Amino acid sequence: MYVQPYVFFNGRCEEALDYYCAKLGAEVTVKMRYKEAPPDAHNPPRPELAEKIMHANLKMGSTNWMASDGNCNPNEKMSGFSLSLTADDAASAKKYFDALADGGQVVMPLQPTFWSTGFGMLVDRFGLMWMVSEPDRPDSPPA
Template identity: 50%
Template sequence: MSVQSYLFFEGRADEAIAFYGKALDAEVLMRMTYGDGPGGQCPDGSTPPADKVMHASLHIGGTEVGLSDGMCSGKPEFKGFSLTLVCADDAEAKRRFDALADGGQVNVPLGESFFATSFGMLTDRFGVDWMVMVPKAPAG
């Protein structure tokens, strides 16, 4: 069993796919538009623009993240959660943190903490909250 994140970008999914491809080396596993579906309709019977993303899947590191344009309202809302990016080393953490912060907002600058050699929090340009970290090795 696994739990995967699924994000609704409300009309900005292709922009998000390109951004995460650059910032996180995300690989597109699949991308389907509403026009690819039967009759171009959603399960609820609505018909969003045919070129918008009904479903896409990105491979980021060892994780799969699903995403969609949703109902294309133009107003994505991501509340009550953060995605955590665990990096191999401090240099990677800085590179990924800076890339994700481009066009977004840094909430906690990247730096050392009692539990990580690097830890920082940001909200990216789409409103998705991220925690970027390199955990400290457990005391042994």
């Protein structure tokens, strides 16, 4: 198991990534915009998000972390981060998800996605946001 921070910049992700690369020597290893995601009839992105960053991986020294523009809600301040927990296998992912959901609130049930055989989001009983993933799909692009 490993845990990585996932930072939401509320519409300023590109600016933040550019800054961290320029000032801290970070390297963006993955950058995916909302317009690059497969269509989802149940959760279509707002048109104004097309050029915003849906997901990015950033390498800083020996640390890798993830970032996104998030929902770009002008009425919200930057909400900080989520912890992204990638389990070693599907059974462990379910165990961790269920344990963290106990007394918390599920935001997205643990379910298959286009990038993972299982992914879910929740806020634990302490108010901390978690994103739990099974190992990557064998056919998914490297993170």
